[in-house]
Amino acid sequence: MAVTTDIVQSYRHPRTVIRRYLDAGENEGRALIILMGACLLIFVSQWPILARQAFIDPSQPLEARMSGALMGTVFLLPPLCYGVAALSHLVARLFGGKGSFFGARLALFLALLATAPLMLLNGLVGGFIGEGPGVLIVGFLVLSGFLAIWLLMLIEAER
Numbered sequence: 001m002a003v004t005t006d007i008v009q010s011y012r013h014p015r016t017v018i019r020r021y022l023d024a025g026e027n028e029g030r031a032l033i034i035l036m037g038a039c040l041l042i043f044v045s046q047w048p049i050l051a052r053q054a055f056i057d058p059s060q061p062l063e064a065r066m067s068g069a070l071m072g073t074v075f076l077l078p079p080l081c082y083g084v085a086a087l088s089h090l091v092a093r094l095f096g097g098k099g100s101f102f103g104a105r106l107a108l109f110l111a112l113l114a115t116a117p118l119m120l121l122n123g124l125v126g127g128f129i130g131e132g133p134g135v136l137i138v139g140f141l142v143l144s145g146f147l148a149i150w151l152l153m154l155i156e157a158e159r
Contacts, residue, residue, distance in 0.1 A: 003037070003113070010114035014149045015156040017114075018107055022157060026102045035078055035109040041116035043073040048127020081108055092158040103157030111150035118142040 010017050021030075046069045054062035082105065089097070089104035122138045129135065 003034075006110070007114050007117065010110065010149055010153075011145070014111075014114070014152040018103075018110055018153040018156050021106055021110065022103055026100075028102070031102065031106050031109055032078075034106075034113050035081055036074075038109060038112035038116050039073050039077050042077070042112070042119055043069055045116070045119040045123035046073070048123045052127045052130060081105075081112070084108060088154060089158075092154060097158030099158035104154060107153035107157045108150060111146055111153055114149050115142055115146040118145055 006017050024030075047066070050065040050069060051062060054060065054065055085105040085108040086101055088108065089099065089101050092099065092104065118138075119142055122135070122142050125138045126135045
């Protein structure tokens with residue numbers, strides 16, 4: 001099944017999506033590709049905001065801003081995600097979770113990928129409108145959507 005279909009279906013039936021991936025067996029390569037795809041989309045989502053900031057304050061060029069964003073999202077975010085996923089699995093274990101570390105990783109990675117389109121929207125709003133209530137509202141929707149999808153997927157992975 002196409003990953004774009006999984007992204008759309010994650011908003012309506014996140015448990016079904018992760019169950020399908022878990023039933024396919026543990027495949028760390030697939031999980032890493034999902035994470036890297038999400039990180040790449042998150043990096044792209046920052047471009048409009050970075051371009052606006054470079055236009056407003058030209059003391060730091062756009063290339064330098066994009067280099068920093070690339071370092072943060074593509075190189076530093078993946079190890080951080082692995083740590084957060086391991087921590088979420090340990091917390092789930094305290095509450096009776098019976099899943100695996102792989103399931104917790106997959107839940108987090110799929111939730112990041114599912115909310116990447118909302119992050120792209122957030123980047124566009126931030127780039128075109130700038131700081132203000134619009135960015136805060138869209139940011140809150142992104143965070144809410146991510147947490148809801150991640151928690152539902154984590155619950156399913158820990159069953």
